[in-house]
Amino acid sequence: MTPPPARRRRNAANGTAPSHNLPRRGTVRRAQAISTYGVGSLIAVDHESFVVSGLDEADRSWREDESPVVHERRLARLLDVDFFRLPPASDDTSKDGLRVRRFPLMHSCPECNDLQPHRDFSPPAGRSVCGTCEVDLVPSRFVVACEAGHLDEFPYWQWVHRSPDRDSTRIGKCGGKLRMRTTGRTSSLRSIVISCTCGQVPEVSMEGSFRRNALKDLRLTCQGARPWLGLSATDPAGCGLPVRTLQRGSSSVWQPVLKSALSIPPWSSGRADPLAAHWSKLRKYDNPARIEGYLDAVFGDDKWPLPLEEILTLLDAEQEEDLDGETAPTFDHRYRALRNKEYERLRSGNDESEQSRDEQFVCETPLGDPSVLQPLGITGPMLVKKLREVRALKAFTRLLDAESTTDPKEMPLSQKPLRWLPAMEVRGEGVFLRLDESRLEAWEKAPKVAARVERMRTAHQRVLDQRADDPNLAVSSPATPRMVLVHTLAHVLINEWSLEAGYPSASLRERLYAADDMAGMLIYTATSDSAGSLGGLVVQGEPEFLDSTVRSALRRTEWCSSDPLCMEADAARSTETNLAACHACVMLPETSCEHNNILLDRALLVGTPDAPSLGFFAPLTGG
Structure with missing residues (x-):
């Protein structure tokens, strides 16, 4: 997507221009500054081309009022930084923006045909x-x-x-x-x-x-x-x-290379933000007396941001996410632990009546009777009335997909190490639900189910091996029966809610929790505009509405306008990583999917004409 045409710089006589009177070229949204036009990327503006500059001078060029600090302790700890910053906006009222450099320097003239540096x-x-x-x-x-x-x-x-x-x-x-x-x-x-x-x-x-x-x-x-x-x-x-x-x-x-985290208790109230730069040191102290001494030295007596009891509670919460028995946990292990903690909190909830107005995570049990969902094999629906997600740009890669290798060659965003990273925060709402574990275990052990998913896993692993610089370092495909099932169900629900609740599918996003001890999904608003706070998505999580939505979604999933070709797709004879899935049935905009629209198969939901019992929801669809 090419940014809008360039605009002239406003007069700096009123003192609103930056300290360096640099020419202005085009505009970039904040979300694009970490997902499309981040540090090191090439950006085309009209007939010119630029590369987005590194962050070494950002502390000086990014204004505090246009690039505020964002805190999310769990994600900051994972990425080994103290805080995050929103990229500067570049709209009509902004005073500054992202810095860029001309690249490539080689240009050609279509009239005289010269090819030389600019x-x-x-x-x-x-x-x-x-x-x-x-x-x-x-x-x-x-x-x-x-x-x-x-x-x-x-x-x-x-x-x-x-x-x-x-x-x-x-x-x-x-x-x-x-x-x-x-x-x-x-x-x-x-x-x-x-x-x-x-x-x-x-x-x-x-x-x-x-x-x-x-x-x-x-x-x-x-x-x-x-x-x-x-x-x-x-x-x-x-x-x-x-x-x-x-x-x-x-x-x-x-x-x-993007990493994200939900703000969950006890970090979601924002009260711990003043201590953002001190947690790494506070973790080193093994008794309250030493913590008191440190806080007195830094903040002075009676001026602590939080009471000692609350600080100890936060330190205990950090220790709960430590990996027991792992002497040298990898980044992937720590990121998985972060997701596991979110899954626990989504299951347990966080009632709004017991929280302050500053609480950024409110997750409550629906008022309706959840037993109506038992025939569907769905359990534990939760209404996430308030949530906050922080997405940070950790690094970037070229040629290689960082998700395809265990040894990704990630390029840092600055020449010198910084204690912060650019990030975007999303505030919205969502619906969390789980699949019945006993029914799921019986279904995923069926030979036909295992054989069908193995075909997908083999095709996906072949792609990962090809993308990796060294096939021996390629990551293992995450394709399992429950992962493909949860992923495909999330897609069909997003498509259904885009019709029933009035949300465009691009404004909804999935967050999957699929592992040996997890089988759930969070579908939430993924935009920073008003679509994230209207309440229209939360109401869809009430059991009576959810029951109707799932049944309607399954009826739509039984047929695709590309059938029979779509249902008869065979990953074993192609490089495709999907089976019965295409843009006419279950695929979503790339911004809504965690796995780039791969590892999808609606046959695992509703079965196939030859094997109707293959689907997890076959009892509902007559299989």
Whole structure:
């Protein structure tokens, strides 16, 4: 998605402009600043291209009133930071915004066909036009990246002057200038032709530049360039990995590593926020007397943010999330423990009548009789009347999917370690429900169910192995019968509620809890606008409404407009990671799904024509 056109900077005479009078280019929403246009990503504005700058100068350039501090202790502890900050807004009333740097620097002129760095065109100040032809310059369509996260210009000189017997040290010293032209015969790379005016080499097309070993054959390796940190910034550790050619707008150029957490008691009241920078030190003290001494030294007598009893309760809550028996728990283990604690709290609830007005998590038992849901195999519905989720940008990757390998090559957001990360908070409401454990255990042990899910797991594992740099480091597919069942049910409920409750499906989101001891889902509003606080979703969790919704959703799920092709899909004979699932039945907008619309199969809900008993809800659908 390209941001809106650029706007001129307001007059700074009233003192509202930032300390550096930088030109303004386009707008980006706060949510996009961590999910689409985060640090290190490429952003197109009109006919120009930029890379979003790192966070090393953010403490100075991000204004406190436009980039407030956000606290979420459980997530901050997981990511080893003290707090989070909202990215600065860039709307009509904002005074500043995200800082960007021009990238790639190589541009071409469609009139004279010159291909050279942007500054060599001698453009007028604040404009990106050819100083000779006065037409808009075109940023290079091609960049190169490595799996360690580095990003660099495409080596046009080496590509044109390539030759097995050519001295690579002489490349670029031929005295000629590069030219780029398009033949117009086809829309393929063969029509993009690069030449050099030196006359020593013939012109060559860009065909073949995207081969995995195209640049390796030229003996080119990554130089560790990090343009988002500065034009001359390189990785001090070096690199040397192979580089791949990418389209500037490719999704492989930048993939965010996002982590999120719900605010749950005892942290959800916000009372602990003043102690955000002190918890790591308070955890080191093993008795209340030493904690008292520390608080007196920091805050003074009688000026503590919280009473000692409440501080001890919070420290005990932290210890409950520690992994017993794990001497060196991995990040994934700690993240799983965070989810487990959320599942416990969603099951137990948090009554609003017993909490203060500042409480950010209110989860109550419905007023209706939950026994009406027993024939469905659904139990434990909870009405989450208030919730808050914080989503933080931990790092980013290039080429590799961070979820596909146990050793992801994540690139940090700054050159120097920071004690905070950019994040977005969502406040809204939701419905939590669980599947009956006894009925679920009997269903998932059925041979036909296990065999069908194994086909999906095999296809997914094959994809993970292909995406991982080293197949031995690829993560194991999470596909299990209960995981696929819970995931698909969440999708059909979101689709149903988008029809019955008036919510667009893109404003709803799933949060899945599927493991050996968990089988539940939270469906909640996932936007920061008014759709998150209208109360229309919570009422859908009342048993009588939920019973009607589930039955209606199952009836819709029995048939798809793409049947019989959809129901007869076979993951074993393709690279697909779904079975009976397509955009006409159960798939959702990518923003609503935790697993990128994979590991879905509506046959596990309602069965198939050949095996109606395969579905978990088969007794309701006549299977």
